[in-house]
Amino acid sequence: MVAPNATLAVSTVIFALRPTDDPGAESRARSLWIPLVRRLRNPFDNFWALPGGPLPAELDLRDAAAKTVEAVLGFAPRYLEQLYAFGDVDRSGTSGERVVSIVYWALVGDAEARRARLGQNVRWLRADRLPTLAFDHNAIVDYALWRLRNKVEYAPLAQAFIDEPFTITQLRKVHEAVLGRRLDPANFRRQLAAAGGLVDTGEHLAGTPHRPPRLYRFDPAAHRIDQGPLAGPGRSPS
Amino acid sequence: MVAPNATLAVSTVIFALRPTDDPGAESRARSLWIPLVRRLRNPFDNFWALPGGPLPAELDLRDAAAKTVEAVLGFAPRYLEQLYAFGDVDRSGTSGERVVSIVYWALVGDAEARRARLGQNVRWLRADRLPTLAFDHNAIVDYALWRLRNKVEYAPLAQAFIDEPFTITQLRKVHEAVLGRRLDPANFRRQLAAAGGLVDTGEHLAGTPHRPPRLYRFDPAAHRIDQGPLAGPGRSPS
DNA sequence: TCAAAAGTGTTGCCGATACACCCATGG
């Protein structure tokens, strides 16, 4: 038997799509936000930090991350994937004890995030305009953002942000918010159809000022999202 | 201060290219091999396992993985990247204590691997024909193999297996061994040139029974390989 | 009937593949 040799923490970068809330932006524009927790002790007292904590002995890593999301927002994430393990000796600051953090990233639904009641020391902050965070958390968020922006282009992640049924344009707006650029509606539609898994409900969204768009769902069987090496089938070894 | 809550281990999947050593195969064919360590105690007594051990308090995660390679083979890896953190509660077997393993994967040079003197309880095994290993190590190796085969197609990994200078064909043979399929020599050459970083030494390899092929190097400045979120520049956030 | 979004069609470009072909050397 070997003695424990470091504190193991699990933290989570939780992404939600929320109104941009910017003086210059359009009123309906949305962007990526992250809930962060204010630290109440040193090191980094009063700095914002990723939610998380020591790994509970009875939980798998993934379950610990899911539990963090529940604790912060009150509901489960729609998507959850391990990001990276950060464990440099000096990452707790010069005087702190050594902590190895296994970081997950999560996506939560639009409607749920709107309803969430955040605790006293929790606040939503824009993912791309963060202040200096505690520890190495700025670098961690940047990496999670990079991963999200990459993966959304080839995996069906965007569906996690919105409810079913949805219109193609709603899904496109999610992609545009994540990627930060406009996408061609015609080509987006074709790519989406080619990827498979899209199911036409036959219904249409009413009340728009223009032609009513079709409403779609995703086929739950097809295109399950890979969330790690043991979650196959998907991109992982079969 | 929080009490340590689990044993943290670092293990490494070390890939080397070695002669296939198969009755049916061509004499010059090569394939992927991994050094494994025989366990000398329960659980999984006498099973083969990935090299590694508890995280030393004074080492970064990456350095711990590099040190494992040194300990097993006697030299440093040419490439090293974090693979995944495995930490399910029951992964140590039903009776074991909980261990969270942060797994790295490494590539080592051809010539160095040939010279390596393995210890008593270490042996090279074919990566794609492994027996049942200890713990969840079969799944880990499969995931590392999947990652290697993916990444070799878009990142300059193959150079890690061979010495400079090299011929295009030598590099192509590495790709073919890793991917397990033939590649078109003409197209491989063009893809490689388009990727950039290839430097013609102006010299030629003599002694072949046919037209002497050109010898190349890689430009060390260009195309540094991304080995994680903090190793930029590369595919990570800049 | 007009504005604007939904949805379809068409074209051109670029990269990858397949494969024809010439080059250079040892035997």
Add this chain to the structure above:
DNA sequence: CCATGGGTGTATCGGCAACACTTTTGA
């Protein structure tokens, strides 16, 4: 001069981006 691998050229295919165009609704 022949066999063999080194190396270059080229036709074709398919995916993707750009954008023209038609459809459908509310106002």
